[in-house]
Amino acid sequence: MENFVVSARKYRPSTFEAVIGQSHITDTLKNAIKSNQLAQAFLFCGPRGVGKTTCARILAKTINCLNLTPDCEPCNACTSCVSFNKGSSLNISELDAASNNSVDDIRSLVEQVRYPPQGGKRKVYIIDEVHMLSNQAFNAFLKTLEEPPSYAIFILATTEKHKIIPTILSRCQIFDFNRIQVKDIALHLGSIAQKEDVKADAEALNLISRKADGALRDALSLFDLMVTFSTDRHVSYERVVENLHILDYDYYFRLIDAFANENRSEALLIFDEILRKGFDAHNFLLGLCEHIRDLLMCKDEPTLKLLEVSDEIREKYKAQANQTSTRFLISALTMAGESEMGFKASKNARLHVELLLLKLTHLNSAFGLRTLVEQLKTMPQTASLAEDHTKKKV
Secondary structure, eight states: OOOOOOHHHHTOOOSGGGOSSOHHHHHHHHHHHHTTOOOSEEEEEOSTTSSHHHHHHHHHHHHHOSSOOTTSOOOSOSHHHHHHHTTOOSSEEEEETTTOOSHHHHHHHHHHHTSOOSSSSOEEEEEETGGGSOHHHHHHHHHHHHSOOTTEEEEEEESOGGGSOHHHHTTSEEEEOOOOOHHHHHHHHHHHHHHTTOEEOHHHHHHHHHHTTTOHHHHHHHHHHHHHHOSSSEEOHHHHHHHTTOOOHHHHHHHHHHHHTTOHHHHHHHHHHHHHTTOOHHHHHHHHHHHHHHHHHTTSGGGGGGOOSOHHHHHHHHHHHHTSOHHHHHHHHHHHHHHHHTTTTOSOHHHHHHHHHHHHHTHHHHHHHHHHHHHHHHOHHHHHHHHHHHHHHO
16 A cells, blocks of 8 residues: 655645745745855745745755756756755755754754765755754854855754844845745645545635645645545535634624624524534634625725635625625724724623624614714704703703
């Protein structure tokens, strides 16, 4: 039986072109290689699972490639590329600073730097999770990092740049990686689904992408999980919602309709149904704020692009936004945000949320009453009566 390889490893990019959502990094690195202006030390920063270590490995392989493509990509065919792909390259070393963070580990690495490359152009040292190094280890590394041999290049990767001492930062060329956009993750998952002969609904992939919060590695792990759950290799929206324990959009659409119709019983029953299914009241509040925010984004054409959902769900948002006033949405979002901030201080979480739902149910009535009062104040007859009443009192 063939061993299963997770998608994050199986489809790990081997060229700059295959890296998802980091074109500002990959283009800069390719230009540096083309113009032969490579720095002596790089620092790759950013959230988890966005391609820092992957880009470090591709850069290391490209620097030593014997037959670069015209686009400055590694050929993956020369002896250097083949040995790297097999994990047997002597010119590329990788150190995990999370488990090798002592002074002795860094001193051992510094000793290795003294020896020139064997059968290659450069020696490349990749230090992952570099923020885990101790202060003593950082200090032992300073001199080598500032004045390395001409053949040595250091690539440091970290998720927590603020933990790295300034003297290290000043010696590195810093690259900040972005969280990957939902649409880019969804497209990548769709291409993998085709290669793996998996049928996947577009909205299911979009939901997995949103759940991953910008981390492609997390999205690939969730995708593998959903494929494992399905018996027919079909990743459907319903199964993703059920297995990842995600609140369906439909609950919030129904809630906004209940607010518009001033149906407090329906609003309270929807919330009760959500609690009975095991969802947390605080997560419900966060989801409600996000839903109202998305409806506001649908009010103007330019802000529609800020809605990270599929085309089908976007149409539902637009339809509901057209039936809801901007004044209601802004007031509702303000009230929901204040309720979310005061949630932890509440001793009765359910009652806290139910009070918000009751207020939102009668929000339109409050607007109507306020408008009526303002109209009465502007009527001449009403103003005259009010003046006569005041005179009688005097």
